[in-house]
Amino acid sequence: MKASWMTALALSASMMGSAWADLSAHVYNGWGFDSSGNISTAGLTPLGSFIDPQIDHWDGSFTYKWNPLGEDESYTVTWAGYLLAPTAGEYQFRTVSDDGVQVFIDGARVIHNTAEQWFGAAQGSATLTAGAHALDVRFYEAYTYDGIIFQWMKPGDTDWSIVPASALVTAVPEPESLVLALAGLAVAGAMTRSRKGRPQA
Numbered sequence: 215m216k217a218s219w220m221t222a223l224a225l226s227a228s229m230m231g232s233a234w235a236d237l238s239a240h241v242y243n244g245w246g247f248d249s250s251g252n253i254s255t256a257g258l259t260p261l262g263s264f265i266d267p268q269i270d271h272w273d274g275s276f277t278y279k280w281n282p283l284g285e286d287e288s289y290t291v292t293w294a295g296y297l298l299a300p301t302a303g304e305y306q307f308r309t310v311s312d313d314g315v316q317v318f319i320d321g322a323r324v325i326h327n328t329a330e331q332w333f334g335a336a337q338g339s340a341t342l343t344a345g346a347h348a349l350d351v352r353f354y355e356a357y358t359y360d361g362i363i364f365q366w367m368k369p370g371d372t373d374w375s376i377v378p379a380s381a382l383v384t385a386v387p388e389p390e391s392l393v394l395a396l397a398g399l400a401v402a403g404a405m406t407r408s409r410k411g412r413p414q415a
């Protein structure tokens with residue numbers, strides 16, 4: 215079983231050409247909201263981007279400082295791309311963030327936790343078809359400590375886990391590649407469930 219799981223993952227990875235690029239984090243100086251109360255980069259100065267395959271920037275401590283691109287205070291980070299749902303069903307999503315965060319899936323606001331906070335958790339859910347769904351994550355840091363994680367509980371999962379890099383891409387995959395990637399995710403998910411879940415903060 216392990217061999218087939220590894221094969222499926224390798225197959226998925228081999229499909230990841232340019233159209234399959236990992237997510238990127240885009241960093242801006244400052245933070246703010248639009249008139250709808252959504253975290254917005256309007257008027258902010260872009261500081262740069264870096265490849266960020268999964269949103270996993272907190273070690274569970276309350277004195278953590280992520281400092282992306284060396285930024286410590288007053289910055290915004292956005293990630294935009296697609297979430298690959300391996301099966302149809304209801305997905306739970308969770309963030310822990312310092313400070314605020316929003317998650318949009320297919321344009322719907324799934325997590326809205328925009329206040330300044332000290333590593334606060336938030337949850338939301340979305341009923342998804344199997345396949346690619348537009349993902350838009352926005353995060354800002356005001357002062358002192360900073361970090362963010364983005365987790366999910368897929369249909370059938372019993373524990374939170376970091377949304378894996380294999381489920382996050384920057385462009386809609388080709389249909390043939392998508393089928394292979396989803397198969398790999400489903401197999402990996404089954405393997406994860408068969409092991410004792412590692413606690414996630």
Ligand SMILES: [Ca+2]
Pocket residue numbers: 279285286287355356357358359360
């Ligand atoms: Ca900071």
Ligand SMILES: [Ca+2]
Pocket residue numbers: 312313331355356357358359360
């Ligand atoms: Ca902070």
